[in-house]
Amino acid sequence: MHAKALSDPVYLVKKQEADKATGGKLGLFCDTCHTPIGTMAGQTRTGKLSPQSREGVTCDFCHQVVGSEKHPPGDASQRLAADGTKRAQLKDAVAPTHASAFSAFHTKAEFCGACHNLKHPTTGVALDDTYDQWAQGPYASRGIVCQDCHMSPGPGEGPVVGRAGSMGPIRDNIYLMSFAGANVALGDPVRARANLTRAATLTLDVPEIVAQGEQGSVKVSVTNSGAGHRIPAGVSEIREMWLEVNAISVDGTKRALGRQQFGVVFKDAQGRYPVQLWDAVAVQSDTRIAPLDSFEASYALPMPEEERVTIEAVLNYRSFPDELAAKAGVENPVTVMASLERVVYASEQALRTARRDARRADSVLGSGGLLIPLGIAAVSIAVLLLLAAFLVRRRRRVAEQDDPFSAG
Numbered sequence: 001m002h003a004k005a006l007s008d009p010v011y012l013v014k015k016q017e018a019d020k021a022t023g024g025k026l027g028l029f030c031d032t033c034h035t036p037i038g039t040m041a042g043q044t045r046t047g048k049l050s051p052q053s054r055e056g057v058t059c060d061f062c063h064q065v066v067g068s069e070k071h072p073p074g075d076a077s078q079r080l081a082a083d084g085t086k087r088a089q090l091k092d093a094v095a096p097t098h099a100s101a102f103s104a105f106h107t108k109a110e111f112c113g114a115c116h117n118l119k120h121p122t123t124g125v126a127l128d129d130t131y132d133q134w135a136q137g138p139y140a141s142r143g144i145v146c147q148d149c150h151m152s153p154g155p156g157e158g159p160v161v162g163r164a165g166s167m168g169p170i171r172d173n174i175y176l177m178s179f180a181g182a183n184v185a186l187g188d189p190v191r192a193r194a195n196l197t198r199a200a201t202l203t204l205d206v207p208e209i210v211a212q213g214e215q216g217s218v219k220v221s222v223t224n225s226g227a228g229h230r231i232p233a234g235v236s237e238i239r240e241m242w243l244e245v246n247a248i249s250v251d252g253t254k255r256a257l258g259r260q261q262f263g264v265v266f267k268d269a270q271g272r273y274p275v276q277l278w279d280a281v282a283v284q285s286d287t288r289i290a291p292l293d294s295f296e297a298s299y300a301l302p303m304p305e306e307e308r309v310t311i312e313a314v315l316n317y318r319s320f321p322d323e324l325a326a327k328a329g330v331e332n333p334v335t336v337m338a339s340l341e342r343v344v345y346a347s348e349q350a351l352r353t354a355r356r357d358a359r360r361a362d363s364v365l366g367s368g369g370l371l372i373p374l375g376i377a378a379v380s381i382a383v384l385l386l387l388a389a390f391l392v393r394r395r396r397r398v399a400e401q402d403d404p405f406s407a408g
């Protein structure tokens with residue numbers, strides 16, 4: 001996604017809208033993070049971008065950063081030493097084409113926060129507060145930084161043994177420059193899906209029995225169990241994360257019991273919402289889930305005229321509203337972050353029947369479980385016997401041939 005920061009079609013659509021709304025003033029501001037080199041070189045003003053500027057958030061930019069102008073970091077607060085020396089966490093790097101230096105700053109979340117923390121330039125509303133959310137959360141106090149999750153297989157996982165450069169030595173641990181987040185459509189889909197499915201866990205409590213025509217209640221919780229910041233993170237007002245709770249009849253028909261959307265909604269000076277980033281003067285609502293925190297809700301379950309009903313809870317994510325994806329001409333796949341199913345019965349009788357059927361299926365499987373090893377044993381013994389008979393006969397024949405006094 002860093003390599004695409006400037007060419008990203010969704011970014012280009014949004015930047016165009018921002019420019020249109022502000023008479024062309026905002027686009028330059030957007031580019032400060034989406035092409036930091038183009039901005040520093042003054043190329044975004046002239047519109048003549050070098051190939052390096054078009055690389056978006058590129059190697060040369062990140063590896064010449066030496067610190068942040070402010071704390072907490074944000075709004076492109078990096079300090080740069082544009083001297084060609086490449087800086088990172090390695091203390092002994094030797095490169096044939098450039099000078100290298102050790103930088104402790106590259107191992108810190110503040111390095112990322114310089115861009116992943118964005119305030120509205122005039123109203124001060126937090127438009128993307130991923131760094132702040134991390135800093136206030138439990139991961140910061142445990143010393144787990146962005147790099148541990150987005151440049152490594154995950155906290156406590158790894159290490160990644162390998163070479164940091166094609167001619168370098170094999171190292172005990174290196175970092176990956178893949179920076180996968182949640183964007184399945186434009187980023188690395190495998191890594192993005194893995195992030196999404198590790199981010200959240202669900203619980204679903206249902207009553208065992210609800211009589212037909214009565215009303216039961218199902219309890220659902222969504223826990224942010226794997227992300228170091230609120231979910232959905234980043235530019236949360238365009239991200240879509242939602243919980244669906246459905247009742248599924250025996251014939252497969254689905255009925256919605258409840259739905260919850262998670263995200264940030266901004267309002268404008270007239271109190272209208274939702275509004276675009278540039279019109280935001282305040283947050284109207286924030287339903288994102290903080291790290292290790294949970295959303296909990298109960299939904300009414302009117303029991304249909306059926307023996308049983310299956311309750312499902314599904315947590316979904318997609319990077320964009322469909323309308324925005326269509327405008328940008330990008331696919332917009334929905335990823336299931338987590339899902340669970342439970343069955344509710346209409347009577348003690350229906351529950352008992354289901355349990356008996358399950359036990360029966362179990363015992364059939366159970367005897368099958370015994371039959372299989374027995375079968376394997378029988379076949380093995382038969383094969384061994386055959387092999388033994390064959391060997392004995394062959395020995396006999398060989399012995400016959402070797403015997404100079406035999407038949408011939």
Ligand code: HEC
Binds near residue numbers: 057062063089090176
């Ligand atoms: C968004 C900023 C960013 C971009 C873009 C980026 N890097 Fe890195 N890179 C880092 C950070 C941060 C570290 C150190 C991670 C740590 O120690 O926690 C690092 C570490 C490294 C290292 C040290 C060895 C290792 O992998 O552990 C090398 C080499 C490297 N990067 C090369 C590159 C190259 C080549 C590119 C372009 C293809 C690139 N980087 C793009 C931020 C970046």
Ligand code: HEC
Binds near residue numbers: 150187
């Ligand atoms: C120079 C600014 C800059 C720096 C520094 C930076 N990023 Fe980014 N990052 C961006 C921009 C801009 C995007 C969005 C690109 C897009 O979607 O078009 C992005 C995208 C991402 C994504 C992909 C999000 C998704 O939706 O999938 C991840 C993950 C990410 N950054 C992590 C990091 C981490 C971790 C660091 C620190 C090691 C870091 N970034 C440092 C600017 C930056």
Ligand code: HEC
Binds near residue numbers: 144147183226229235
């Ligand atoms: C404990 C692991 C962990 C840490 C620490 C962490 N993240 Fe994430 N991050 C995740 C997971 C998992 C996701 C996918 C779920 C989601 O979208 O929030 C994610 C998603 C993201 C996204 C994409 C959000 C979206 O929906 O577009 C960005 C950008 C991001 N992280 C940046 C950061 C930055 C910057 C930091 C440090 C300030 C950081 N992360 C710290 C695990 C982590």
Ligand code: HEC
Binds near residue numbers: 034074116117236319
């Ligand atoms: C302070 C740095 C910064 C500035 C300034 C900035 N962005 Fe971003 N932008 C980011 C980061 C970091 C991400 C990645 C967050 C995420 O993945 O959710 C991002 C992601 C995006 C995305 C999501 C792209 C995708 O494919 O998922 C859009 C759209 C976007 N920015 C538009 C804008 C517009 C329009 C402006 C100007 C009004 C702007 N940005 C200004 C840092 C910045």
